[in-house]
Amino acid sequence: MRTLILLALAGLGAQLVDGSLGMAYGVTSTTLLLAVGTNPAAASATVHLAEIGTTLASGAAHWRFGNVDWRVVLKxxxxxxxxxxxxxxxxxxxxxxxxxxxxxxxxxxxxxxxLTRFTLSGLPTGNLDKPLRKRFLSPLGLVAGFLDATGGGGWGPVGTPAILASGRLEPRKVIGSIDTSEFLVAVAASVGFFVGLGSEGVNWLWAVALLAGGLIAAPIAAWLVRHVPPRILGSAVGGIIVLTNIRTLLRSDWLAAGDAVQWTVYGLIYALWAAAVGYSFKEHRRTASTAPRPAADVADAAEAAEAADVRPAEAGTTGR
Structure with a gap:
């Protein structure tokens, strides 16, 4: 029961991140399942089965908030x-x-x-509203889908930054479109795993636990996508993924590193991770303070200032 509760909480947290950043549900959940000793293929199969429900709920929520470009979803x-x-x-x-x-x-x-993409780079918007071509989206989808199934995640980490880097679609619609199209990827991957592993390859209770947490988080994340700074969130999630999978590699038969080496590597990663999150926070505040204010906000501020100037004069006139 404790494992199921932890998985539900992990699913909730992963979907909050995925729905507001456009990535990391699969990578985060699969990393967790591997850490508790699940077979890699079974881990990816379990996560993709849960994703059928979470991506459907997330896509519906993003569509409701106007975050989906259906042409991009299909392409x-x-x-x-x-x-x-x-x-x-x-x-x-x-x-x-x-x-x-x-x-x-x-x-x-x-x-x-x-980690590096969101720590070092902002989100380009110079080519907004220019069409995204099929010759760009089709190969991108093919590669991202393959990595998603083999790595237990990768649809968002590959697709979201690539489309953001083009600057042709505003960030909230990139995230909403990637989350919505992931439903097709989750269904196809699940069918592939059933063909290769059979139904015994999936831990159904774990899939349900991940799904339950994700369903709770999906509508919240679709709303948060307008408010959460993606740069900081990307650095934080990237660091978790790096640390957990370095741990798996150091303990594998490939490296079989001793305790001293492991803890030295962990210390370096913790230090770099903290520096990355700190830098992302600093850069987010700097860019937020120098960004031009929306015209509507400027107009509201001007009206408020004008009203403040008028009221004392009116008060003085009334007192005469």
Missing amino acids: IGIPGAVGAFAGATFLSALSTEVAEPVMALVLLGLGLYV
């Missing part, structure tokens, strides 16, 4: 489903001894990408 989601099915059948064929460090490497790479 990237269908190739993503093809890549996810291929990745699921590929991972199912690997032995556990090979799959665990391979998955840890994929997750580590994705974690480093998330």
Whole structure:
């Protein structure tokens, strides 16, 4: 029961991050399942089964808040489903001894990408409203879907920054469209795992626990996407993913590092992670303070100032 409660809380937290950042539900949840000793293919299968429900709820919430571009959903989601099915059948064929460090490497790479991307870079908006072409979205979806199934996550970490970097779609619609299209990826990956593993490859109770937490968080995250600073959140989540998967690699047969080496590496990662989050917070505050104020806010401030100037004069006139 304790494990199920922890998984539900993890699903809630992961969906809050995913729904407001456009990534990290799969990577975070799969990393957690690997940390408690789950077979890599079974971990990814369990997470993708839970994601069928969470992505459906998240997509509906994002659609309700106007965060979805349906043209992008179709152009990237269908190739993503093809890549996810291929990745699921590929991972199912690997032995556990090979799959665990391979998955840890994929997750580590994705974690480093998330950490560096959101720590060092802002969100470009110079090409807003220019169309996103199918020749860009289709290969992106194919690669992201394959990585998502083999790494237990990767749809958001690959798709969201790539589309954000184009600057052609505002951030909230990038996040909403990626979350919505992930439903197609989750369904295709789940079918692939059922083909490769059968139903015994999935821990159904764990999938339900992850789903329950994600369903609670989905509508909250769709609302928070307008308010949570993605730069800080990206740095924080990226650090968690990097730390957990470094731990898996150091303890694997590939490296078999001693305790002294492990703790030295952990200390360095903690220090770099803290520095990254601190830098992201500093840069977020700097850019927020120098960003031009919206015209509506400026107009409201001007009206308030004018009203403040008029009231004393009116008061003086009344007193005469």
